Amino acid sequence: MALHSAVSDITERIVERSRATRSAYLAQLDSDSKRAPSMDRMGCANIAHAVAGMPPNDKFKVVTERAPNIGIVTAYNDMLSAHTPLQSYPALIKDEARKHGATAQVAGGVPAMCDGVTQGTSGMELSLFSRDVIAMGTAVALSHDMFDAALMLGVCDKIVPGLLIGALQFGHLPTVFVPAGPMPSGLPNKEKARVREQAAQGLVGREGLLDAELKSYHSPGTCTFYGTANSNQMLMEAMGLHVPGTAFVAPGGALRDELTREATRTALGIIKSKRFAPIGQIVDERAIVNAMVALLATGGSTNHLIHWVAVAHSAGIVIDWNDFSALSDVVPLLTHVYPNGSADVNQFQAAGGTGLVIRELLDAGFMHEDVLTVRDGGIREYTREPALDGSASSVLVWHDAGNSKDETIVRPVARPFSPSGGLKLLRGNLGRSVIKVSAVPDDRHVIEAPARVFDSQEALHVAFNAGELERDVVCVVRWQGPQANGMPELHKLTPPLAVLQGKGFRVALVTDGRMSGASGKVPAAIHVSPEAVAGGPLAKVRDGDVIRVDALSGELNVRVAEAEWAARPVALMPDDLCQRNGIGLGRGLFAGMRRSALTAEEGAQSWL
Incomplete structure (x- = not known):
């Protein structure tokens, strides 16, 4: 072919x-x-150090037999x-x-x-x-x-x-x-996700959640x-x-x-x-x-x-x-x-x-x-x-490998699950982002709703537990990029957002952070670049701004008048986050990497 x-x-x-x-x-x-081969170009002391710990027969093979x-x-x-x-x-x-x-x-x-x-x-x-x-x-x-x-x-x-x-x-x-x-195989993944969503709603306690997790990873x-x-x-x-x-x-x-x-x-x-x-x-x-x-x-x-x-x-x-x-x-x-x-x-x-x-x-x-x-x-x-x-x-x-033994799991090219792959590029006045749509329901590929802005994933959990997100909402979680805090995965956000989606609300996540490779059914515009801490557009978003996440047209826009958006000041990362990101539990050793990290689209490389 x-x-x-x-x-x-x-x-x-x-x-x-x-x-x-x-x-x-x-x-x-x-x-x-x-x-030249190592035995010819290296000094005798170098070679001796390299083979000193080897069994005698192996040492003979390396040194004498090459x-x-x-x-x-x-x-x-x-x-x-x-x-x-x-x-x-x-x-x-x-x-x-x-x-x-x-x-x-x-x-x-x-x-x-x-x-x-x-x-x-x-x-x-x-x-x-x-x-x-x-x-x-x-x-x-x-x-x-x-x-x-x-x-x-x-x-x-x-x-x-x-x-x-x-x-x-x-x-x-x-x-x-x-x-x-x-x-x-342990506890089916869908059952594990269901228990996590129940736990997010307080319907399953810690003991029940731990039991499900132990049966999944066992x-x-x-x-x-x-x-x-x-x-x-x-x-x-x-x-x-x-x-x-x-x-x-x-x-x-x-x-x-x-x-x-x-x-x-x-x-x-x-x-x-x-x-x-x-x-x-x-x-x-x-x-x-x-x-x-x-x-x-x-x-x-x-x-x-x-x-x-x-x-x-x-x-x-x-x-x-x-x-x-x-x-x-x-x-x-x-x-x-x-x-x-x-x-x-x-x-x-x-x-x-x-x-x-x-x-x-x-x-x-x-x-x-x-x-x-x-x-x-x-x-x-x-x-x-x-x-x-x-x-x-x-x-x-x-x-x-032969033909598929189960076409609910893997199919030939002639009968794909979808004629296109599961990833889409989003662009707009909020920057460049990617969204994984292969697990997102078809009726959720376009979300337009008022924003609720969070400076951490913990803040989103607090709002969820207080019942403040019981509506159509685009949750913006910023200060999560490579330069801000090392770009952690935000998989802990999946259960509460999935609960809101399950209640019929139109929900999406927009973040300069990552989501786990296991995340799926909630539409999430992730890896937003440039990130907020570098002056990216997420640092301008305010509560109530209407955001459109459109995986069909590839759009990631905030519905704010162009002149107003251009004039709006760029927020700075809060002092408490700056201090927390820099110290404690090993994070201080990675300060140089955060400072030198390229954007997510450039691979977040820290060595260039």
């Missing part, structure tokens, strides 16, 4: 826009790849259910490397925080910038420069983008990403809704950076262990075959577009409209929200996975999973097929699902 004309045109625009920066990146990659050495960067901790399974991975990787005459070392660990733990707390104000810390931690780990390839062990929200940004600083290395898989593995963490895994498949079909295989079983070993074999295969497939070459303009298409076709997390801008920039590629919007206009929505439906990722996997989606998109010309991946067979390998052959040796085999 020929590439869709719109996908081709958008890719060409990105290529042209990125010509200078991509060329500079590739020149650096070429320079790094032409250096065997390939794999650097492992891991996000393991046992605070995060998604990363708990990673504890056993280094041992598997080292064992597999030795079987193939190679070695592996844990080059370093990176922090990994959970938005589910920090949601609505001070810790959430560190969340977005933890991505940049992870990227820097990855660079520190690989800076020992003793490696012929790398394996990235990580799963969740900021962790995969951070690992990817860091790995792209060492773009000359073959690099494979290694996930852990989702936990078994064992090692990724949370089972299709939020940012699981969107990460879809995008890694679409970019060809996984072992094919790895994303949603459950942790702890023989298949998952063998896939981890296969990741080791895949990295070594690139080295030994001398196939030129470093990560900096794999992540090109076409791969970035493939990731964007996969995100849109699955109704993935809005957080990636920030993260993938930063990822692309790290490979010398310039993308913006116009590109996402233009792709969303033509890419069909193929999945209904919570919050865009009732199914979870385990049900999605059983219905056909990533392989089916990628095959459908390739066959219909929505994805580039002529791309480099970590596998010899290219992106077509990612249309297949892995299994063990049942023999005593448990050999990995792959089979075509």
